Amino acid sequence: MMETNVTSASASPLAEAVLGESGQNVNLCYQCGKCAAGCPVSYAMDYKPVQLIHAIRLGMDDLVLNSKTMWLCASCETCTTRCPQEVDVAKVMDAVKITALRKGIKPAIPQVASFYKAALSNIKICGRMYELGMIMGLKMRTFEFFKDAAMGMKMFRKGKLKMIPSLTGAMRTRRIFRRVKNIEDKNHSTA
Amino acid sequence: MAAKYAYYPGCSLHSTGSEYDVSFRAVCDKLGVGIEEIKGWVCCGTSPAHCTSKLLSLALPYENICLAAKMGVNDLVAPCAACFARLKTAQYEAAEDPKVADQISEALEKPLPESVNILSPLEIFCNGQDISKAVTEELSGLKVVCYYGCLLTRPSKVMQFDECEYPMAMDEILRSVGITTLDWSYKTECCGGALAMTRTDVVLKLTRDILDEAKAVGANAIAVGCPLCHVNLDTRQEEVEAEYGTNYGLPVFYFTQLMALAFGVPADKLGLQKHFISADGLLSAVSPA
Ligand code: SF4
Numbered sequence: 229m230m231e232t233n234v235t236s237a238s239a240s241p242l243a244e245a246v247l248g249e250s251g252q253n254v255n256l257c258y259q260c261g262k263c264a265a266g267c268p269v270s271y272a273m274d275y276k277p278v279q280l281i282h283a284i285r286l287g288m289d290d291l292v293l294n295s296k297t298m299w300l301c302a303s304c305e306t307c308t309t310r311c312p313q314e315v316d317v318a319k320v321m322d323a324v325k326i327t328a329l330r331k332g333i334k335p336a337i338p339q340v341a342s343f344y345k346a347a348l349s350n351i352k353i354c355g356r357m358y359e360l361g362m363i364m365g366l367k368m369r370t371f372e373f374f375k376d377a378a379m380g381m382k383m384f385r386k387g388k389l390k391m392i393p394s395l396t397g398a399m400r401t402r403r404i405f406r407r408v409k410n411i412e413d414k415n416h417s418t419a
Numbered sequence: 420m421a422a423k424y425a426y427y428p429g430c431s432l433h434s435t436g437s438e439y440d441v442s443f444r445a446v447c448d449k450l451g452v453g454i455e456e457i458k459g460w461v462c463c464g465t466s467p468a469h470c471t472s473k474l475l476s477l478a479l480p481y482e483n484i485c486l487a488a489k490m491g492v493n494d495l496v497a498p499c500a501a502c503f504a505r506l507k508t509a510q511y512e513a514a515e516d517p518k519v520a521d522q523i524s525e526a527l528e529k530p531l532p533e534s535v536n537i538l539s540p541l542e543i544f545c546n547g548q549d550i551s552k553a554v555t556e557e558l559s560g561l562k563v564v565c566y567y568g569c570l571l572t573r574p575s576k577v578m579q580f581d582e583c584e585y586p587m588a589m590d591e592i593l594r595s596v597g598i599t600t601l602d603w604s605y606k607t608e609c610c611g612g613a614l615a616m617t618r619t620d621v622v623l624k625l626t627r628d629i630l631d632e633a634k635a636v637g638a639n640a641i642a643v644g645c646p647l648c649h650v651n652l653d654t655r656q657e658e659v660e661a662e663y664g665t666n667y668g669l670p671v672f673y674f675t676q677l678m679a680l681a682f683g684v685p686a687d688k689l690g691l692q693k694h695f696i697s698a699d700g701l702l703s704a705v706s707p708a
């Protein structure tokens with residue numbers, strides 16, 4: 229006998245991964261398009277949020293994981309707040325990014341992933357964000373050495389950027405980062 | 420007297436948004452609101468954390484909630500809208516799912532504290548004493564649009580802050596100190612803060628839309644409660660003008676700077692000179708002296 233209950237049988241592995249990562253069930257989506265209508269960045273995305281959600285349901289893993297959409301998501305939470313089915317679309321975006329990174333897929337917008345890495349290693353090492361250090365770290369990763377250079381200089385002259393990192397709490401953030409990684413590795417190997 | 424509020428400034432208020440820190444302290448001082456900075460606070464992780472690790476994005480804020488609880492206070496105040504959202508989210512997720520709470524506690528090697536209220540200064544100034552009594556300066560020539568941005572109100576089930584599509588808290592505060600605030604439809608539109616370092620093109624477009632609308636309703640200044648919004652609207656304003664051939668010249672204030680001005684704190688004590696768009700002309704035009 230063929231499985232006839234399409235809704236419960238159509239759970240794609242990616243939909244399962246998203247569910248595991250974020251607790252969000254994309255099968256609740258009824259394609260009203262409200263998430264895309266209110267998304268401030270949808271004009272720049274290759275697939276609108278409503279389309280990405282649908283592609284996850286259809287098991288189009290390659291399309292989803294190689295899309296620009298989640299990397300352009302600004303985490304503004306408009307979609308999440310407005311979805312009539314209470315799908316937390318912003319969380320789905322995070323879950324797709326995390327899944328793509330875990331699978332070693334090259335992000336369609338590499339600067340965004342580089343920014344996350346530069347920012348996190350900065351927080352881990354300094355305890356608090358040290359903007360100058362983070363900007364240098366980002367430039368080493370993206371090679372965009374002249375991007376925003378003039379603005380950076382002006383911020384510096386206005387005293388908006390600190391010269392020296394504070395390092396308060398740095399011992400603790402390092403430890404928290406390490407323990408989080410261990411817990412996540414453990415969860416993942418048992419999942 | 421012991422402080423009533425544990426104060427979490429977050430990274431921005433110690434650097435790019437130091438004017439928010441200075442003006443928030445000045446307002447608390449004028450109103451007799453007792454705040455004490457949390458010693459040893461760490462970064463909340465902001466969007467790079469929640470985009471890459473759920474557990475990390477909850478553990479970092481909780482470290483600070485634990486530190487606040489150790490100070491023996493019930494209330495934590497976080498002026499930065501982004502930090503405020505991360506702290507509230509961590510508390511919400513832990514309350515929703517005991518397994519999540521256990522993992523946070525395991526990562527931090529300590530039990531999670533029970534009840535710490537996480538507050539925005541907007542809530543403190545809105546719900547407390549009558550702030551109009553502290554007003555000494557007349558600022559009625561200012562016509563301000565209040566820009567709340569994304570994170571103060573969304574997602575509404577987590578933030579439980581005001582009306583999520585059309586908040587009024589900041590408008591009410593500024594109106595009670597004698598400043599005119601205007602209705603407009605971009606209160607909670609996104610400025611693209613999370614893409615500020617990477618996709619400037621997107622940020623310039625979203626910021627242009629907001630500035631256009633502010634100008635269209637006749638505002639002569641914008642008030643904000645988020646250091647990331649401030650960077651986009653103020654620091655990048657000239658870049659937007661150059662990119663789109665527009666002309667705004669709209670000073671962008673932290674709402675606490677406007678309160679402090681109304682309470683008679685001198686402008687040079689409020690970090691106004693750090694803004695890219697000078698407010699000098701506007702302020703001398705509106706003050707009667
Ligand atoms: S708003 Fe919700 S239900 Fe509507 S299309 Fe988006 S995810 Fe689906």
Ligand code: SF4
Pocket residue numbers: 263266267268269270277300301302303304305306307308317318321
């Ligand atoms: S959270 Fe992301 S996907 Fe949702 S509306 Fe905002 S930018 Fe668009």
